[in-house]
Amino acid sequence: MSTTDQADVLRRYLAAARGDLLWKLEGLGERDVRMPRTATGTNLLGIVLHCANVEIGYFGPTFGRAWPEPGHPCLIPDDAYDLDPQADWWVPADISAATVVDFYRAAGTFADAAFDELPPDATGRVAWWPEERAHVSLPAIAVHVLSDIARHAGHADVLREQADGAAGMRPSAMNLPEGFDWPAYVDRLSGIAEGFAD
Numbered sequence: 579m580s581t582t583d584q585a586d587v588l589r590r591y592l593a594a595a596r597g598d599l600l601w602k603l604e605g606l607g608e609r610d611v612r613m614p615r616t617a618t619g620t621n622l623l624g625i626v627l628h629c630a631n632v633e634i635g636y637f638g639p640t641f642g643r644a645w646p647e648p649g650h651p652c653l654i655p656d657d658a659y660d661l662d663p664q665a666d667w668w669v670p671a672d673i674s675a676a677t678v679v680d681f682y683r684a685a686g687t688f689a690d691a692a693f694d695e696l697p698p699d700a701t702g703r704v705a706w707w708p709e710e711r712a713h714v715s716l717p718a719i720a721v722h723v724l725s726d727i728a729r730h731a732g733h734a735d736v737l738r739e740q741a742d743g744a745a746g747m748r749p750s751a752m753n754l755p756e757g758f759d760w761p762a763y764v765d766r767l768s769g770i771a772e773g774f775a776d
Contacts, residue, residue: 581698588720589690595727596686598748599629600679602734606741611675612668615737622737624667625730627652627678630685631666632726636719637689641702645688652681689723692716 603611603622611623631654634645645653651673658665669678692700693716700716714722739745746752 584717585693585698588717588724589693592689592720592724592727593686594748595724595731596629596682599626599727599731599734600682601748602731602738603675603679605744606738608675610741613741615740619664619667620733620737621668622734622741623669623675623678625734625737626682627654627669628666629727629730630678630682633685633689633723635706636704636723637692640704640714640719641692641696641700641716643688643692643695647684650681652678693720 603626606622612621614621630652634653637643638645647653652669654666669675696716698716702714702716702719704712704714704719735745735747746754
């Protein structure tokens with residue numbers, strides 16, 4: 579496989595992962611996308627904000643590339659984490675969900691442009707990683723970021739199901755059996771679990 583083909587594959591999978599994540603917000607209002615649904619406050623809109631900042635950081639400064647809108651309200655500056663280590667996991671009330679979604683789409687465009695602007699074997703340095711592993715290649719960072727987005731898209735799957743029961747992998751491939759008796763299935767699994775005393 580040529581390096582051009584490899585870059586195209588990475589771009590395609592990154593785009594699919596972004597789309598899967600954003601789909602989990604569709605049809606929900608501001609309250610539901612912001613509502614924390616875990617004991618650590620994980621929420622759908624916060625996941626998107628986090629992923630956008632991750633892509634900008636890894637495909638930007640790591641390779642000497644500057645994000646074109648340094649004053650964007652969704653861009654979390656490095657020093658913000660000194661005051662709030664969760665700074666990129668929640669969205670202030672004065673920033674709309676639509677603004678965050680648009681920001682993430684722009685971050686994806688910015689990340690994808692790295693494959694056009696840099697040579698396929700480009701190397702960079704992740705400033706926030708330990709020095710012994712801070713020097714990286716563009717393909718390695720693409721795989722790292724893809725892994726991160728996919729993990730968070732999985733989190734979003736669970737959060738969305740908690741929000742309104744909507745489930746599925748993506749609109750074109752739900753990956754769920756049709757007409758399945760989910761309540762009976764859950765009851766069966768619960769019965770098995772209840773048979774164990776922890």
